[in-house]
Every structure is written in structure tokens, then in C-alpha cells.
Amino acid sequence: MLSQSLPLLALAATALGFPDLPFKTSGSEILTSKDTPIKVAGTNWPGHNDVMVPEGLQYRSIKDIVSDLKSTGMNVVRLTYAIEMIDQLLDEDKSDLQSAFVDALGETEGMAVLRQLLANNPEFSATSSRLDVFDAIVEELNVQEIYVNLDNHISSGEWCCGANDGNTWWGDEHFDADKWVRGLAYMAEHGSSHPLRIPPQPTNTHQGKAWPNLMSMSLRNELREPSNNATLLETYNWQTWYKYMREGAQAVSDANPDPLIILSGLNYDTTLQPVVRGQPLTPGDEVFSFDDFSADKIVFELHNYDTRATNCADITGALYNGGAQAMVPDDETTVNAAPVLITEFGFAQTEYQGVYATCLADWMPDNTAGWMQWVVAGSYYLRSGTPDYDETWALYDHEWQSWRVPEYVEGIFSDSIAATLADNA
Template sequence: MKLPLFLLPILGALAQANPITSQASSWPYAPFTTSGRDIKNSLGQTVNYAGVNWPGAADVMIPEGLQYQSVKTIMSKIKSLGMNVIRLTYAIEMIDDIYGNVDSSLKTAFIQALGQTNGTKVLKQVLAANPSFTEKTTRLQVFDAIAAEAATQNIYIHLDNHVSKGEWCCSHTDGNAWFGDTYFNVANWKRGLAYMASHAASWPAFTSMSLRNELRTTADGTGDNWVSWYANMIPAADGIHKANTSPLIFFSGLSYDTQLATIVNGNDIGNGTHFSKSSHSYANKIIWELHNYQNSATNCNDIKGSLRNQGYNAMEGDSAAVNKAPVLLTEFGFDQNTGSQSVYAQCIEDYLTTLPGGPGGWMQWVVSGSYYIREGGEDKDESWGLLNHDWSNWRNQTAVDYTKSFVKKTLG
């Protein structure tokens, strides 16, 4: 039975008060914790993630595709692949608007991003495809609706803070790259993370959240160092755990989230400090996340070696990995028309499904067949999207068969 949205905050409050007893008896058997390289549910069973990214952090700051299909239809497509998680991205700007009492209704959001004519047109399409929404429905209420449908279909929600300013990600020059960059207000970021952690306590499907997507150098070449990473990421994680003790907390690394070995191995970060997972009260909530887009690679051993050196040694029993925790590949992907048979795609599947101790979790980029707007282009097609342009069917059956096989090998 689908829960009315008005009940979700009440259930969330109960879960916060006593998360084990209130949730352990039913799906998702949360809260989750970690034990070595594995995620465990409240029953002590090993949990793995196999899912897909659903973007909601670009200019409109509303999850994509709703002008073409309903929330239920899109979620059902994801579920039909056997997937059990979505990485739902959001922008801190959405929370800033809430704190600033800025109108974040669907009507305002689409018109601001697409202009009066096109914004009104797309809004009408969204309302036709999703009749439970009105033009006064807020952006955050759309996220609530997705979370409610995820609970109905037993799909975990992993919240990902993708950017601060709502726009396409990522580059060195987009103002979202590093702490203190043009749009990356650190205080607002920490506030936004805590806000979403608290708000999502009302979502039964909510099990984990990230700190920040793809940290990187700024336009002037500053940032991307471990000292600054440590000084900012630790307080942010502390804030999440204070706001909500339930979710797993994903730590991303440097260089577009391709480097975590220094932290995993407990090496000197550059000022005599060493990250020690055990020193944190939420040590059993920490997850390492990495991204990989080595699409042009032609040697599988090279791909496996780079993943291992970037932090996956924590999943392989390497004694050098003093901060052992699950490592998840929260982004990887390829052109759906040509990429599923590549050395890269086949190697990623082989590596993650044959790790010592069991498969590793992953979230493919991306479900989107198209975007409301991307880098100024409206209704922009996404050739990497699992779904076709109008989100009605799979873009390429061969590529989807690859993903189905990957899911099955990961989840059993």
C-alpha cells in the first residue's frame, strides 16, 4: 500500500526516535551500517547496491524526465532491471531558496530555467504526466514523491549533493569545483547537507547520502588537496550525523572523485594528519565512493590496476588499507549506442562482480533519456541514457541486457 505523503514526516520522526525497532521489521531493514568491506542491514544481512543515477541538480533543480513520464513509470522502468537503488542528485541552491523564502514552485522553477514560453509548455507536460502535482508543488515535494514511490517499489534512495548552484556538472570553471569557489559557499553547503539529512528522515526508502560530487581544482588551479578536504569534509559529515544518525555517509575523493587512496590507506594528508575512521562516532556509517570513466581504455588490467590504486584495495583485503570500508562506484557509464561491448564496460562488470569477498556496489550514469536543459540546450538528448529521448523505452536493448546481467551478478 502506498503511504500518503502527509504521513511520511510522522514516520520519519518515529524512525529517528527509535530507528532499529521502528524499521527493522520491514523493508528496507534500516538503518544500514558497515562491517569491514560490507554493508549490513538491521538484521545483520549483507546489502549491496546496484542502481542508476537520476539527475535532479541542473538548472531547473527538479528530477529529469517528468515532462515525458510519471514518477511511477520511471521508477518501474528502473525496477524492471532488477536495480535496488537510485542515486538522486540535488543542488544546495534548492535548500538556499527554502531558507531564503524564495518561491521554488514548479511554475517558477521551469519559467526561470526555460523562459516564459518554453517553461510554461514543459510545466503543462509535467502536470499532464504527473496529475498529483500542481503548478504550486515545490521542487522538494517532487523529491518527496520520488522517495514515496521508491518505498512503494522497494528501491533505496541515495541522496547525492551534486553541485551548489543548480547547473550541469562538472568542470574546473563552473564555480562549483572546490570549497569556497564562486558558488560553493561552505556554510550553505553544510547547512544544506544537514537539512536534507533531516528532511529525508521522513522517507522510508532513504538509506544513504553523499557529501559532495566530484571535488576538483578551480579555474585558477587552486584546491584539490587533502588538507582542505579534511578540514571541510569531516565537519560536514559530523553535521549530517548530528541531524540524522541513520544514513550511511559517502566520502568522495579528489580529482573528480578518482583518488581516495591517501585516505583509505591512512597516509599523511600533508600536514602530519592521518585520517582514522575509528576516531569518528559514525565509523560504522562511512562509505568510500569513486567514479571511473576510462572509456577509451583498451586493456582491462590497466583499468583494474587504476581502480585498485585509487582506493579499491579496501575491498580486496589489502593490509595497506587501514581504513577499511565498502567502496562503491557511484558513477560509471558509456554511450548506450556503442559502449556496452567495449573493453571498458566489460571490464568494469568483471572487476566489480569478482572482487574477493563478494561483488562491489555501483550506480550507472545515467537513466536520463534527455534533460529539461543542459548547458543552454533545451530538451537535450542524452546518448548515455538507459532510456530513449521521451523516457518511454530503452535506448538500446543490447546495452540494457548488459546492465541487467550486471545487476544479476551483483545482487544474485
């Protein structure tokens, strides 16, 4: 079991100013606890796939991975998780690493990968919990002064996302609204330094520690049409979206009042237009209001994967009209100004000199509150049934040892981070 005390380096960092949490919002800006504007830039570290353990630890130690991330200048990681992780913990009392790997990969392969993970990360054992791993990653990120955006990526632990995967919309096969709310509250409280604010959990619940660098929580990744369910498709609308976003946000703020709350849109998180423009949330006539959420905590997020675009204006125009105009209060159609984060964009790393990659690298620093590239993971324990799946879009190579395309990571990527963070105090 991991130590429940923060390392001295983390305490020293906190004393020197980092993390300056809790953050709040003011118009289109994110402000620190000292009321100074701040932007963030970094990458995604997946922990939501079949094993439901953050990827790559069979190849490297947590400390080494975080040190590599820090070398790029980034100050945030979007750490993803599945609601099923909390369901198994609370309903089945199953959270140990041995079960996690064996259930996903089978006895032989699962134990082999687990042994590699433990060799690289000897602070864990086969009986350590999945949340022990999340805790250790967050702790090391805190030591190296990197914020955490905790993202509920999916309900069932698997690769995301598709229209037929049962995770599309509230009420889908794997997307139980009540368990989603419970999971959000559990993770918010898990990372909180405040007294317990939600009903006590069973005595077998993992007792975690505060996450001092927990900047924000994304309520749900890439909501999308449940195209294989005609009945559920009738509820796929802005009115339903607003109902559940309020419920999820309330669950987070009740459990932990500190994190920013990040709202994603429809169509795989490519549009928030009626929210930003104050238009009716159809089929009802209600409009979005910040008064329905915790004061000064709401941030919008967008995704973009228009990798085949040949014109930068097409990419930035789609982002602007999709919701990034919330960063421009002076636009006469902007009713609800708010910070906007591009929490996912990505491409095969060999295409780093193309229009898509260079366009976003130039545009994001001045037109967003920050961004998180997809993805750091050079490979996955298991993806879509394939063990040790190679990720050609990753910053890392397959074995998480070196950058897949150093010219990109050490050039365009790091330069865009520096430009984004240039004005941070």
C-alpha cells in the same frame, strides 16, 4: 500538496523486511539492520540541473519510470540535488515548480514543459515545491523496494562538472562552505523520521515526510582543482578535504543519525589512495581515522570514465589503486578498510559491447559494495543552455519511453545487477 502518509504498499513492504534500515558498515561490508551483508546496484537520476527538479517528468509519470527501473532488478537510485535548491527555499522563499521552470527555460518554454509534467503527474500543481517532487519519487521508490542514495552533486543548479564552473572546491565562486553544510543538514533532516535535530528553520520551510528508504547521503560529487583560481588552488589538498568532510559528515549525522555517509575523493572522485592507505593528509601530517566520524557509517565512493581504455586491467588497476583496495582488508597496504561504491561510470550506449562497458560489468559485482550507472535520463529539461538536451549515454531513449539500447539494459546491465545482488539475503 502531496499526502503526508505512506501508501499501504510501502507499509506492507516495510513490514515484510524492506528496507531493513538503518544500514551500518563492518570492514568492507554494508550490513542491514539485521546484520546481514547487502550490496546495491542501480543508476543515477539527476535532479541537480538548472531547473533543479528530477528529470524526465514531462515525458513519463514517476510510477512508470520507477516501474521500468525495477524491471531491471536494481535496488538503488542515486538521486542528485543542488545546494541552490535549499538556498532558494530558505533565503528567497522560492521553491514552486512554476518558478523553477520559468526561471530556467523562460516563460513560454518553461510553462509548456511544466504543463507536460503536470499532465503526466497530476498529483502536482504549479504551486507544488521541488521537494514535493523529490518526496514523491522517493515514496514511489520505497513502494517498489528501491533504496535512495541522496547525492549533493553541485552547489549552483547546472550541468556538472568542470574546472571553471565555480563549483569545484570549498570557497569557489558558487561553493560556499557554510551553505553546503546547511544544505546537507537540511536534506538529512528532511528525510529523517527522528525529531528535529538542527536549529528550527523559517516558518516558510517546506515540511516534508520521512524517507524510509534513505540508505545513504553522498557529501559532494567530484571535487576537483579550481584551475581558474590560483589562490583557491593553494587549498586544494587532502588536509582541506579532511576538514570539510568531517564538518559535512557531522552535519548529516547530527540531523539524521541513520544514513550511511559517503565520502568522495579528489581529481573528480578518482582517488582516495592516501585515505585508504593511512598516509599523511598533506600538507599536514594527520591521517584518516574512522574515529573522527559517526561509528560504522562511512562508505567510500569512486568514479571511472576511462571509456577509451583497450585493456580491462588498466581500468580495474586504476580503480584498485585509487581506493577500491579498501574492499581488500588483507592487502598489506590497506589501512582503512571500508565498503566502496562506484557511484558513477558510463558510456555512449552504442558502445555497450566495448572493453570499458564489459570490463566493469564483470568486475564490479565481486569487487565493490555496489554501483550506480550514469545515467537513466534520456534527456534533460535544460543542459548547458540547450533545452530538451538528448543524452546519448542514457538508459532511456529521448522521450523516456523505451530503453535506448535494449540489448544492453536487458542483457549486460541487468546481468551485472543480478550478479551484484546474488548474495543478498
